[in-house]
Amino acid sequence: MRSEELGETLLPKRLALPIFASDPLSSVAYATQEILLVLTVGGTAFLYLTPWIAAAVVALMAVVVMSYRQVVHAYPSGGGSYEVVSTNLGARSGLVVAASLMVDYVMTVAVSVASGVDNIISALPGLAGYQVVLAVGFVALLTAMNLRGVRESGNAFAVPTYLFIGGILLMVGTGLIRVLLGDGPVAESAAFGIVPEDGKDTLAGFALLMLGLRAFASGCTALTGVEAISNGVPAFRAPKSRNAATTMAVMGLTAVVMFAGITTLALTSDVHYVDNACQLTGLGTDCATYTQPTVIAQLAAAVFGGDHSFLFYFIQTVTALVLILAANTAFNGFPLLASILAEHRYLPRQLHTRGDRLAFSNGIIALALVAGGLLWLYDANVTSLIHLYILGVFTSFTLSQIGMVRHWNRLLGEESDPGVRHAAHRSRVINAFGAVVTALVLVIVLLTKFTEGAWLAVVAAVVLWVMMRGIRRHYDAVAEELAADDPRAASVRPSKVHGIVLVSRLHKPTLRALGYAQAFRPDELEALTVAVEADALRELRAKWEEFAVPVPLKVLDSPYREITKPVVHYVREYRRSHPREVVAVFIPEYVVGRWWEQVLHNQSALWLKSRLLFTPGVMVISVPWQLSSSRRADRPGRRAPGAVRRGEPAPRSGRERVEPRP
């Protein structure tokens, strides 16, 4: 996309909502289920906690949305949590947010896909047992689409998201009206009793508190993705900040209504959802193979009557679709974050070059491999995966709220307009409150989830953090080493160029290298060959004479039949005795069109080049000979050898400007 074109794609609110909100809204598809699942360890004894926990989640959602509305107003450039924290709390904290977000992007893919697959299987039970295959298949599909650069139009997001919102609201509304009419829907799992885990039905005091907190921590998954809008402010139509803040409020309200509605309906229709199906009474020995329909599926079946109604399939379809779309947002967000980090030199520089599809490809493939690996490792089990998920979200929430408090403090120190000061005071209170609340939740999540898998997310984030700091330190060290500070350096040049053409046989590539070398007119020029086999050497000399090559041929003996060593040694010795000269080594090279041809050629040339480059005062000159197979490979869009997995857009002409001589 050209920079000038960016202006044309600004989003109206009605499109921005589905684009940014598919991730946070889709999480209501599993949040209620995860709360129920934690509480049923004690049979049905603690389900009475559900409304309180749901209320706490709703309150938390309100706090987070309000806090992020402040971010949207204060940072219309849309840097998101990473920018807010880097600016206000320093680079180290910013990097903590970046590492957390990277882990979270992976988990967004894994959890959303796993939950989407669960909802598909709830509608098509014949697919039970193929969870992992389906999940990995969806990741592969998303990967392929993103690698090929297929980008959804706004409508591709808008239609499923609005259908999902509408469908869920219709389901909740219908269900609740039926409850009021005395004909409340009854879930298919209502018939099952729940056997509590050993001794878990008599929890009290601290143990009960921990159970409640665990359920709450699981319910907090409803908040994932809330900050997406704060990253996307620049994409809104003017007035950007106000539109973004409004969209965020609408998003928050929608999520809250959907989540509260689903939870209420689940309680009234007596949904029983457990971690281990063998806790359900009435299944007998079938429990090992029984797949529980998701809470959404159970509600849809209960409300719309039976498994074969159109609306049941409709709800399942849009739910699965929105979940897959949510996974797709991570495929867009991850390379973008990587690009920003690369710009700040925390990741390899090439990830920053936006135009280079290669960068995004690497990011997409890395994301897909890790997410696919987790899905495979955790059997595409939503519950297991969710334990790894929300830690990063709340780390980033907490740090950005703290950063915002620092932001308002600084603003208040500089600002004197009483109106602005008043607004800043108000915002500071909101963000401070948000920081305290989210920090509390972070501690709760850490306490309740650490041993259940969250430690892995922590380890991953720490490893990323250390790696990114190491990369930055390396780039800084190199930049310092390379900095040119003395203008006289521009006039330093070697006294003489000593040219060496490497020769093995006298075929066309060698002749071309000799011709090019002579055209360069170096101060001295010689041809160099390594005598490995006597016959080959004899043949070379004969041909050298027959062709009357006007360059002297020097032969290096190689008693151990090596090629690289004698050449490198010869070049180094020459440099040692002529330290003010530069040695130019011409190497004839084949250019081939297929990767396996690359394996068959140039191996010793490649190795030799990499060794020669270690020697100061040496230039290595590749004189390519294009084999006929290379012509086919050199078409636009075709792959080049040695880079078979890299794609590139078709060539476009660059405009030229010639600078005057300084």
Next chain:
Amino acid sequence: MRSEELGETLLPKRLALPIFASDPLSSVAYATQEILLVLTVGGTAFLYLTPWIAAAVVALMAVVVMSYRQVVHAYPSGGGSYEVVSTNLGARSGLVVAASLMVDYVMTVAVSVASGVDNIISALPGLAGYQVVLAVGFVALLTAMNLRGVRESGNAFAVPTYLFIGGILLMVGTGLIRVLLGDGPVAESAAFGIVPEDGKDTLAGFALLMLGLRAFASGCTALTGVEAISNGVPAFRAPKSRNAATTMAVMGLTAVVMFAGITTLALTSDVHYVDNACQLTGLGTDCATYTQPTVIAQLAAAVFGGDHSFLFYFIQTVTALVLILAANTAFNGFPLLASILAEHRYLPRQLHTRGDRLAFSNGIIALALVAGGLLWLYDANVTSLIHLYILGVFTSFTLSQIGMVRHWNRLLGEESDPGVRHAAHRSRVINAFGAVVTALVLVIVLLTKFTEGAWLAVVAAVVLWVMMRGIRRHYDAVAEELAADDPRAASVRPSKVHGIVLVSRLHKPTLRALGYAQAFRPDELEALTVAVEADALRELRAKWEEFAVPVPLKVLDSPYREITKPVVHYVREYRRSHPREVVAVFIPEYVVGRWWEQVLHNQSALWLKSRLLFTPGVMVISVPWQLSSSRRADRPGRRAPGAVRRGEPAPRSGRERVEPRP
């Protein structure tokens, strides 16, 4: 090893026997066992066939040894089956032998290690259940030893092999004497009855014949490795051929005596060895976890009394040791064969360069990966692996005997001396008989083993064959394409050199590239940069002026923020408008010392280079800047970047000779 040193290492017969014969002799450790295992499908009903089958194997061994003695005399250069068949039956058949041998080297490693591990476990039953781990561990150990270039002295082979021969003969002798004294040893498995597989105890007619043939095919494993001596004739002391032939006869005799002795002893001591331990009566439900001691272990325990006698452990130790040594011979043979095939351009050329340890490393690693993979796939089960084994052996036997018949025919067509003709006639009869017999065995093996796993060996050999032919065709096509036939080509050279220095920032590497480029004095020189970010461009221009760089700076616009495309496009356009000039592109490049630094730098330079090389009339000049970390990496023996897995011997000086100008 220098060529001159080769003469010093010629082998006396007493050392040649263990070095070449550890493979064929060690196979007696499992041949008897495999015969028994096949016959017990029908309970004890068909064990009466054992002596007849063993006799057939002994006869076959005699035929093969006699046939190969003719090869040794006719081909003292020791090319082995591959050379015999290539010379006499043409390259295509030779390649069949080569592919078969490559498959067989893999199977030698897998079968020998698996059998060695079985014998270790028979002595130390506590290790049962760790077969795969132990087997893969041994393969890893052999790989490491061979990668590090640890070569056994002749004694390292001689001592275990002679101890093995001595031990087995002692065991057989003691056992048979005890039988004659009426105190015959009784194997621990003699107490077990054998339950025949369903209906297999009433086999008759064709089915019985097939059973016998299957047992015979399994027993033919005793013949693996017999041709090793015929490959090694040049390593013998003079008279080479006669010494080799004698050694082969001794080897054949020893193998026959050991095999016959083990089989006789196994029958008299009533060893019961079955495919599935649950066929044994008296084990009850323990059969699933019961590990049968190998036949050798059962005999050693029966003859030398109990599991705790010194001689029992001695036999198990030397048996395991010889089997591991046999696997090691494949680690030596495989890269050597690959080197010969590479010389004939059937494999990538770099595999031929002997001095380059890289070549051997690749061969060793490939062999280890495939053998280890098979051990893992087949649970290190000797019986399953053996099904894949002997097919290659007998393909190579058959083809080389046919080749020898052709050889004698040709000799008889040229020779007139009646003495020589008489000998040739005699040899021809022997080889023709050998060809018929081994071809028959090949058919038997194919018929009885194909569905049990041999198909995989066939597929592997066919794939190798097709691949090697493809490689050869490719090399031939390239050689033809590159052949220089017109001496006038030596005086062709471009009219002008147009130099382009690629610039991103003005740091030390750029200044060095500019300095080197100016030292070359090309006809024209310009600096080229791609404008990706306005700030960076402004900074570059400012510094360009500050440093007063005496080279004009050309700026390419890149609206899509790409680097490669505009540069390649510019260079191609230049070439199109100046077809008689050559373009020299100078690329400043960082040389780093650690592989991960390579990831952080040079990626766009690498990509650009690979694209530029596709353009005719372009030279690509790498001007290296050695970062401080590279100095550490440039010590001898250290690894170079981008080649972290390649080792190289320490540098040695090459002697120089300067050729006079022609």
